[in-house]
Amino acid sequence: MSIDQNTAARVAKLARIKVEEAALPALASEFNTILGFIEQLNEVDVDGVEPMTSVTPMRLKRRADVVTDGNRQAAVLSNAPDAREGFFAVPKVVE
């Protein structure tokens, strides 16, 4: 599987990272090096092997479905680059 510039641009878009047009060839080439390394996995016989979901054989703990925290608007917003009137502020999303 070889990644071309169009694929690299599509991946950058999916990842929401702006990549300048001029940087795409180098990026595609790096992807190909890494994916070439990963291709080794095709040598392994994985027939009938379950994909690992949890490295320790334990069930995730559950807790009661109740409110345990809250009423901390100021703390929640304290690190926002732009917070106004108790909300996170972002550029216009809907026309």
Add this chain to the structure above:
Amino acid sequence: MMSDLNKLGLAAARDALRAGETTSVELTEACLAAIDAADGLNAFVHKTPEIALERAAAADARIRAGDAPGMCGLPIGIKDLFCTKGVPSQAGSRILEGFLPEYESTVSQQLADAGAVMLGKLNMDEFAMGSSNETSTYGNAVSPWRRGNDEAALTPGGSSGGSAAAVAADLCLAATGTDTGGSIRQPAAFTGTVGIKPTYGRCSRWGIVAFASSLDQAGPMTKSVRDAAIMLGAMAGHDPKDSTSADLAVPDFEAMLTGDIRGKKIGIPREYRMDGMPDEIEALWTQGADMLRDAGAEIVDISLPHTKYALPAYYVIAPAEASSNLARYDGVRYGHRAKLAQGDGITEMYEKTRAEGFGPEVQRRVMIGTYVLSAGFYDAYYNRARRVRTLIKKDFEDVFAQGIDAILTPATPSAAFGLGEMTEADPVQMYLNDVFTVTVNLAGLPGISVPAGLDRQGLPLGLQLIGRPWEEGDLLNTAYALEGAVGFVAKPARWW
């Protein structure tokens, strides 16, 4: 008053405090002075002297009152990956510039509750992605070690490079690290210090900036195995805020250090004998096995057949999880937001923010992760890697079922390299640093790096011991026996 207090380890300092031979304030002042004189190492990137002296005074009061928990009054450094309330916690990334957490990570809180004194935050690779501390937004951390009289700056390893440099240079008594593919054990090996990654689930991940959630574990980086036992005890334990944290009792690890390993079966995995492995690493490994045999252990040749596939599986699973975890850095809730041009909408805000905020290695891994999870490739890459991971774990389960107690391997394929020496290499060359450590994360096992000697150029080399799940106590005891047999005492000569 004792001299060179910053050079003490945790156990020696604790004993001196309890005997009234020194105070936590004196210990802390010695470390703060050492830190201020070591800016050339770029290990401490956020210093917190006020917090340190306040906690030290409180610790002294507790000691006087006869109420001194395990780490009372002991000054330590905290990796920048741990969220610390009101103190910058950037994960070595520009995208978290200015972020002041409103909460404290469980591990750093437990250390504080145990009386430990935080000196500041330690340099690291950005989001713990790297093996040389060269991806940090703070610039490189520098190893206190040099190749003889050669003044070339060397890497302290990564991602916990600042932690390793700080402990090796006696800027603190010990430090926290985190390990996703070797980020505690490789820097420990490069700097002649001890680092243990516990069993997955032993330490809470709550409040630690996430890289790859199924692999990340916190652990201590210390000057001795005994210190590692003390500090791991304080860091470990069940936390309801991390659903993957194990609800198991934490034993007294220090009390398990008897040094008696008679009858223990130590496995030597043949697949770890790599082509092109330096003679010195090979000799060190053989020597380590001989020492354990002399101490009464039985050395057994074993096979871990899927070893070769651990790194490629890791470089699917870790980036996949990272691409998901790092989606939260969008310029909305915390950290950096890019300046927008007229007419830019929310998508441009995301894209520009992440391009400016993430460094090249993080961008690369997020995009690789995005690719292997994308429609059409999910099965071929991600699911296949998870199947291979199952096989890697089974390799270990099989040898443990044969009665193997621990596995001895080299910690790294080489000694520390020079900063900048790998710049021209492709990313995969850097990834090979983790070839001996990454299997342990994939299998969720505990692993410890112990200093085992110096190479021809006078640089430290480490050996790794891998233990059974949840048996950190037994693993630490084997490491303690190895440490005693090696008698490693070398320290870097001060140049900084």
